[in-house]
Amino acid sequence: MSSTATDRRWSWSPLTVRLMLAQTAVLVVGLIIVVVTAVLVGPSMFYQELIESGHAYAAFGLVHLEDAFRSVILTALVIGGLPALFIAGMLSFYLYRTIGRSLASFSTAAGQVAAGNYDVHVTSTKLGPEFDLLADSFNDMAEKLAAVDTTRRQLLADLAHEMRTPLASLKGHLEGIEDGVVEWDERTIGIFDAQIARMERLARDIRQLTAAEEATARLQLTLQDPGVLACQAAAAIEPAAAVKNIAVTTSSGGPMATPVLLDQERMGQVLGNLLENALGHTPPGGAITVHTDNAPEAVTVTVTDTGEGISPEHLEHVFARFYRVHTGREAHRAGSGLGLAISRSLVEAQGGTLEAASDGLGHGATFRIRLPRNRDPG
Known part of the structure; x- marks a missing residue:
């Protein structure tokens, strides 16, 4: 007009x-x-x-x-x-x-x-601070809606891409069985089980990601000791680590070993995701270390492994949805590609930050959770 x-x-x-x-x-x-x-x-x-x-x-x-x-x-x-x-x-x-x-x-x-x-932009009307605030609020709303819509479209595209591979594998083997080219034996059954499990894991992770991004409204914050939660998460993966001959150790330090406000279940989920990720990328004979630093201004939980490491070009994308450092067959052992995205959303919902660091391929990786003591969750 x-x-x-x-x-x-x-x-x-x-x-x-x-x-x-x-x-x-x-x-x-x-x-x-x-x-x-x-x-x-x-x-x-x-x-x-x-x-x-x-x-x-x-x-x-x-x-x-x-x-x-x-x-x-x-x-x-x-x-x-x-x-x-x-x-x-x-x-x-x-x-x-x-x-x-x-x-x-x-x-x-x-x-x-x-x-x-969502690209619409309302200019300032010069009628006073009230109208200017209204215009700014409207523009912020439009930008957030645009970001949500972009994320939704990207998520649907990524989901379609992720489902295409297992579905194509199942379809190809079924056609092979119908044509008599592929036999229904233990190997074929294993392939079917693996692909179905992959889709189940994908559906579960998507539900977890949705719950993580909506977690702010349903947080149950109580005083918890992050060091205790870290020890519990490490103990949970020790049997699987022992099978791969990977050592899992925990430690803590700092002058203020006092509890902080956390959602115990969700922080346990974060630590579990990080340790499972470290276990999946650490070769036999390696080590995983979980260290809790109780500083006056914040509590920091660091998960370090001696695994494959992350190259600089991949490091900034490790928290993106469905992003995998490895492709092809190696990608299957890394899960659906949503674990780290879920972990970051859960940590940020509790007012903290989650960062990744690595010196490059072959030098392991470090994931650091930082929870400020005086913070506003959400």
Whole structure:
């Protein structure tokens, strides 16, 4: 819609008409009150003042001038009141037209957002801080909706891509069995089980990711010792680590070994994800270390492994959904590619941060959870 059309639409909109009529009514009533006061009350008050001051004779002598007095008062009010009324009406019209034009821009932008266009931007109306705050809030809302929509589209595309591989494998083997090319033996059964388990794991991780990103509204924060939670998570993976001959050790230090506000279940899930990730990328004979640092300003839990490491070009993407450092067959042992994304969402929901570091391939990786003691979760 052009600027001219918008001005025409809102210059005489119902809102503008109602506001102008109300303002005009106020001005007219005020003018009538002034006229009545000046014409009827004014002379009487003047006569009374003359009598009380001892000039009764002069007061009675001025009676014949009453008509002239009223005429002068009315003329002065007309000369001064009508232009004032006109100017006030024009200023009111300009103000209401500006407000109406601003509301029109908000209405048009809201319609575009409702239609799925999140790139809309409302400019400042210069009508005051309230309208500027409204414009900024609307723009922030549109940007967040755009980010959510982009994430949704990317998630659906990634999900379709992730499901395509196991489904193609199942379909190919089924066709091979129907054609008699593939035998229904232990190997084929194992392939079916592996692909079905992969899709089940993908569905479970997607549910966990959704729950993690909505966790802020359902956090159950209690005072917990992160070091104890780290020891519990390490103990949970020790049997699997022993099978691979991987040593798992825990340690703690720092001057303030005091509890902090945490969601015990969700932080346990984070630590479990990080340790499982470390276990999956550490070769036999390696080591995994979990260290808790109780500093005065924050508690830091660090999970370090002696595994494959992460190259610099992959390091900044490890928390992205469905992102895997390895592809092909090696990707299957790394899970669905959602574990680290789930972990970061859960940590941030509790007011903390989760970062990754590595010196490169062959030098292991480190994942560091930092929980400030004075923080606002969510």
